Amino acid sequence: MPRQTPSQTIGPFFGFGLVPDQYGFAGTAVGGGTMAADQVPGQRIRIIGKVFDGDGTVVPDALIELWQADRSGGYDGTAGELQGRLPNAAFHGFGRVGTGASPDGQFVFGTIKPGSVDGLQAPHVHVTLFMRGLLRHVCTRMYFSDEHEANLRDPVLRAVPRGRRDTLIAQRDDAFADHTYSFDIHMQGERETVFFDV
Amino acid sequence: MAVREPAGSTHPPYRFADYASTRLRAPTQAPLSVPEFLPGETGPAPAGAALSPLDADLTRNGRRNGEPIGERIKVTGQIVDEAGHPVPGALVEIWQANAAGRYAQLTDQHDAPLDPNFLGAGRCESDASGRFGFRTIKPGAYPWQNHPNAWRPNHVHLSLFGPGFGSRLVTQMYFPGDPLLPLDPIFNSVPEDARDLLVARFDLAQTEPGIALAFRFDIVLHGPEATPREA
Numbered sequence: 314m315p316r317q318t319p320s321q322t323i324g325p326f327f328g329f330g331l332v333p334d335q336y337g338f339a340g341t342a343v344g345g346g347t348m349a350a351d352q353v354p355g356q357r358i359r360i361i362g363k364v365f366d367g368d369g370t371v372v373p374d375a376l377i378e379l380w381q382a383d384r385s386g387g388y389d390g391t392a393g394e395l396q397g398r399l400p401n402a403a404f405h406g407f408g409r410v411g412t413g414a415s416p417d418g419q420f421v422f423g424t425i426k427p428g429s430v431d432g433l434q435a436p437h438v439h440v441t442l443f444m445r446g447l448l449r450h451v452c453t454r455m456y457f458s459d460e461h462e463a464n465l466r467d468p469v470l471r472a473v474p475r476g477r478r479d480t481l482i483a484q485r486d487d488a489f490a491d492h493t494y495s496f497d498i499h500m501q502g503e504r505e506t507v508f509f510d511v
Numbered sequence: 512m513a514v515r516e517p518a519g520s521t522h523p524p525y526r527f528a529d530y531a532s533t534r535l536r537a538p539t540q541a542p543l544s545v546p547e548f549l550p551g552e553t554g555p556a557p558a559g560a561a562l563s564p565l566d567a568d569l570t571r572n573g574r575r576n577g578e579p580i581g582e583r584i585k586v587t588g589q590i591v592d593e594a595g596h597p598v599p600g601a602l603v604e605i606w607q608a609n610a611a612g613r614y615a616q617l618t619d620q621h622d623a624p625l626d627p628n629f630l631g632a633g634r635c636e637s638d639a640s641g642r643f644g645f646r647t648i649k650p651g652a653y654p655w656q657n658h659p660n661a662w663r664p665n666h667v668h669l670s671l672f673g674p675g676f677g678s679r680l681v682t683q684m685y686f687p688g689d690p691l692l693p694l695d696p697i698f699n700s701v702p703e704d705a706r707d708l709l710v711a712r713f714d715l716a717q718t719e720p721g722i723a724l725a726f727r728f729d730i731v732l733h734g735p736e737a738t739p740r741e742a
Contacts, residue, residue: 314593314594314595315591315592315593315595315731316521316593316705316708316731317520317521317522317593317680317731317732317733318521318680318682318708318709318730318731318732319521319522319523319682319701319702319705319706319708319709320522320523320680320681320682321523321668321681321682321683321697321698321700321701321709322530322532322681322683322697323668323670323681324668324683325616325618326606326614326616326618326619327606327668327670328616328618329606329614329615329616329630329631329632330604330605330606330631330632330633330668330670331604331606331670333632336616336617337617338615338630338632340632343557343602343604343634344557366535366536367534367535367536367539368535370535372536374618378555380554380555380676388550388553389555389556405555405556405557406555407555407556407557409557413618430550434547439550439676441679443681444536445532445536446530446532446533446534446535446536446537447525447533447536447537448522448523448524448525448527448530448533448537448697448700449522449523449525450679450681451525451538451542452542452548452676454548468545468547469545469547469548472543472545472547473543473545500535500536500537500538501535501537501538501539505538505539505540506538507540507543508538508540508542508543509542509543509544509545509548510542510543510544510545510548511548511549511676511677511679511733
């Protein structure tokens, strides 16, 4: 059986290659912070956050990738309600942002709130994180603080030790007019984010 | 306690003492294994319309007023999964330093010349047999701050999206015979018996006579995903 090609760190200088438009370079990106075109149905939301290292310092050179279902719970390319009904570019459920693109290291995504993928799982967004000092990417999920009942039933959240579940729940921040959820990622320490095997 | 990769894994551990940046950035808790976490057979596929043929030719896609400086090379390979099946339609993105070892990114402070005709970024999609190819400039060695007189070996960064969520891979390709390889903590973070998997082979058959040498870098992605669970 062929052996997997080993992972290596993304390093500090991925910006001009993977998210060139965010780092002042010409060229189209295959994904960015705006994940849903205007014609995609669903509740508009914003997801904001920062990545913190073991000293509590904001990480200025991370790449965050999000991936999510559409409003009806379907993924791009599967049985989503959007399949075949919108231009291909309208909604892939994919976005990526480099934290070096903003002066304070914040990532911002504009998207729609996903539906439940199977009726059992609570609405969630897959979060993948790459950075210098991370030899292999880490994967986690972001849930929504205003889906309390659904979160209680979610099989993945229920598999997480009770004391660590809060690290996966984005907090709706009503200081912003547009549905904004705050999701910080902590690599170490008391609030270390739960990551999952893939 | 350090998080360890399972026996037989080719991947590096999260925490690797000789690579200083892992100290504050590696998770300290083992990742949780939860079957429901994986989204079935699917995964993000951010490709399609954005790609153009020029994207795969780094000797041309950054030109302003002339040829980029350096040794022209081709980097080709085949992408397969762990069962040996070709992986078609995989998005392959690469980025690298120029021939002098300088990255185009503004935050790179290395005092080596920028090349106005070389960006160092490209992408393509694997074909029906899983093959991909780039033309580029051989990257130079790059000094960094990890330890006194630290130099990264010549390398090309790669990012791949395979068919499933679990096949996502970001890695680096190295060149055969590079004397910096045994000294590089990022390369050495990989289990010893898997390091060769990151070293491209010189490939005379793929060279373009009079134009470019060629290196072959085959890639094995995780997958296929296990058979679907019983309901």
